[in-house]
Amino acid sequence: MKRLAGIPASRGICIGPVFQFIRQELVVTDCKVDDPQKEIERLNAAIGAAKEQISKIYEKALTEASQADAEIFQAHLMILEDPEMLSEVRKKIESRKCSAESAMKETAQAFSDMMAAMKDEYFAARATDIxxxxxxxxxxxxxxxxxxxxxxxxxxxxxxxxxxxSDTVLLDKSLVIGFCTARGSATSHTAILARGLGIPAVAGVGESILNSCNASQIILDGTNGEAILDPDQAMVKDYEQRIQTARTIREASVKHAHEPAVTIDGRHLEVVSNIGNVEGARSSIENGAEGVGLLRTEFLYLERSSLPTEEEQYQAYKAILDVFGNLPVILRTLDVGGDKEIPYMGLAAESNSFLGQRALRLCLVRPDIFKPQLRAALRAGVGRNLKIMFPMVATASEVRAARKVMDECIAELRKENIPFAENIEIGIMVEIPSAALVADQLAKEVDFFSIGTNDLSQYTMAADRTNPKVADLSNAFFPAVLRLIRDVISAAHKEGKWVGMCGELAGEPLAAPILLGLGLDEFSMNPPMVPVVKQILRNLNAQEMQALAEQALQLESPQEIQQLVKDKVPFIAELV
Amino acid sequence: MKETTVTVNNKVGLHARPASLFVQAAAKYSSNIQVSCQDPDTKELREANAKSILGVLTLGVFQGMSIKIQADGADEEQAVETLAELVKNNFGED
Structure with a gap:
């Protein structure tokens, strides 16, 4: 038995035989040829055949994988047609009288090295392509x-x-139960593919794995990032038990998806969904969401050439609200900034759009955008349980300014004799550290909070979550972020207001015990996670989780905090 | 020979999809087409075959940089005009 530690690249556990993916080594010797012209003909024929292969893979990728994956092969075709590279290969064959193989290999290596020398992620990927x-x-x-x-x-x-x-497109996915790679990371192609397929993957376990024999047994624990080669009987039994536990929880979660989430000690938590269109609304109902914690409205504004009219928005909101009947739906007003390309809005490019005039900041200076949206929402809310929430709030005065615009809309609608929803609950996203720090003041201005953990993490940690070099820091499991969440919840509760969460953390199984312990009232997530989080909450004791949360907030790193949760609530570690 | 200088204003510069579009457009002409730019740091002149994706990529043209497009051949006028238009229209990105 041999245990190898690696990077958890895709959750889940599997047990099965090893299949060594070995590329036959292409040994090219530098031999002289008599007839360079014949070598060039061989080369041309091989390039033609290679182009045909790539075209076929491209077609397969289009139907099986994503557009982005397919585009990689279009890039491959262009490389294969590159006149500079091809003339270089031909020149080598003619001048050195060497084989097509050795000319091709040397040239590809030279061009690849040139790309790799640019020291940029984009060029590194092109180096691999070549x-x-x-x-x-x-x-x-x-x-x-x-x-x-x-x-x-x-x-x-x-x-x-x-x-x-190229390797994975040709793979028969129905015969793959997991991936274990010697190199690679959680963001490498294999990891992304595994997560898409919903199978476990462990990356970066080191080269010794490449010496394992075909068909020898391996346990892959993609949740914890471990590979166990030739496990003993006790180990296999232990893991089979864990796989069984996970399956039981998953099956129970599906079976009880439409029942409420009530903890062992009787606390009911609202589990709702994040959606951005009517399809999401239907998926929410299917998955047993008790409403919508975040209705994104950006979909109405993107990929078009003019602002959506009030009527258009009214129809769109109404269609979504109709799906939910009396269930609560929280509509978030427009959340865009200079990073989104919406030409007709005439947004100025900003040097740092995440810290720029975006979301509510933009809406407050653009009543031509803000008012039609508020009017449409107020009208669509008639006879429904609609709530409105403002994104990117930093100060109490911004909330008052937003409320003032809303009061103006209400006065207009009343004057125009147009029916609208009265007494709508108003809330804000808490996603800026300043808002979290003055949550006591903000709680007096609103009916509820919804914590946006993705932005709260990147603003608190000062780490751009789209920059892979610092994305690790933009993690809501850091105690700095969790402590802000604790303070926001307790400040709101002191004012008798409720707190939800619509960031990714709310749908993260390992976070559920901590958030429950901190007193979160509403969990909002992508629809497929709803049944799972409900089932987790049903198996927890809210009182006990308070102590766990307090302990977690004293630790220093996300890893320590996640490990604590795994140790104290072992069944969650098995969930995929 | 025909030549013109244009500024690259689209977001990613002459990389990824814009680079592909540029090379594909160049490949339609029989003229020899060269594209060149000045390194913003060293001021060194860099030049590449406009029909070579690898050549165009390694020029390292980012947003805001100027490139010179030179064509020599039967359809040189049309080639320079088409490529310059493509750049000016931000490769149809907006």
Whole structure:
């Protein structure tokens, strides 16, 4: 038995045989040829065949994978048609009288090195693409099979150094139960693919895994980032038990999806969904969401050439509200800024749009945008349980300014004799640290809070969550963020107001015990997570979780906090 | 020979999809087409074959930089005009 620690790249556990993904090594010797012209003809034929292969993979990727994945192969085709690279290969064959193989290999390597030297993530990916394309031509020239997985016949764990998009497109996904790679990270292609397929993956376990034999047994724990080679009987039994537990919870969650989430000690938590269109509304109902904690309205504004009219918005909101009947729906007013390309709004480019005039800040200076939206929402709320929430609030005066605009809209509608919803609850997103710090003041101005943990994390940690170099820091499990969440909840409760959460943290199984312990009233997440979080909450004791939360807030890192939750509430660790 | 200088204003510069569009457009002409720019730091002149995706990418043209497009051949006028238009229209991004 051998335990290998790696990076958790995709959640879940599996047990099965190893399938070593070995690219046949392409050994190219630098031999002289008599007839360079014949080599050039061989090269041309091989390039033609390689192009055909790539076109086929492109078609397959379009139907099976994403548009973005498919575009990689379009890029491959362009590389294969690159006149600079091709003339370089031909020149080498003619001047050195070397084989097509060695000219191709050297040239691809040289161009790839040139890209890699640019020291930029985008160019690094192109460097890999060039080698990938070069090797494809080499395989044709040398008569080597296109994919090493031709022999994969039984469900297996794919073990590899790292996998490229070309490798995985040709893989028969129904025979893959997990991925274990020697290199790679949680953001590498293999990890993303595994998460899409919903199977476990562990990355970066080190090169020793490549020496494991085909068909030997392996346990992959993608949740904790561990691979166990040739496990003993006790270990297998232990993991089978864990897989069974996870399955039981998942099945129970589906079975009880439409029942409320009541903790062991009798606390009812509202579990609702984040949606951005009518399809999301339907999926919410199917998954047992008790309403909507976040209705994003940006969908109405994107990919068009003029502002949506009040009537258009009214119809769209009404269609969504109709799906929910009397269930609560929280509509968030427009949340855009300079990072979104909405040409007709004439938004000025800002050097840092996340800290710029976005969301409510923009709406307050643009009544032409703000008022039609508020009027449409107020009208659509008639006979429904609609609440309105403002994003990106930093100060109490902003809330008062927003309320004033809303009062103006109400007065107008009344004057125009147009029916609208009276006494709508008003809330704000708490996503700026300043709002969290003066939550006691803000609580006096509103009916509820909804904590946006994605932005709250990146603003608190001063780490752009779209920048892979610092994305690790933009993590809501840092105690700094959790402590702000604690303070926001207690400040609101002191004023008798309720607090929800619509950031990713609310749908994170490992966060549920902490959030319950901190006193969160409403959990809002993507619809598929609703049944799972409900089932987790049903198995927890709110009173006991208070102590767990207090303990968690004393730790220093997300890893320590997550480990604490896994130790104290072991069943959650098994959830996928 | 025909030439013109244009400023690249789209977000990603001459990379990713815009670079592909540029090279695909250049490939439609029989003329030899060169594209060049000045390194913003070293002021060194860099040049590439406009029909080569790898060449165009390694020029490293980012938003705000100027490029010179030079064409030599039967359809040089049309080639320069089309490529310059493509850049001016931000590669149809907006």
């Amino acid at each position: 080698l990938d394309v070069g090797n494809r031509v080499l395989r044709v020239l040398m008569g080597v099979a296109e994919s090493p997985t031709a022999n994969l016949k039984t469900p297996s764990v794919i073990v590899a150094d790292d996998l490229t998009p």
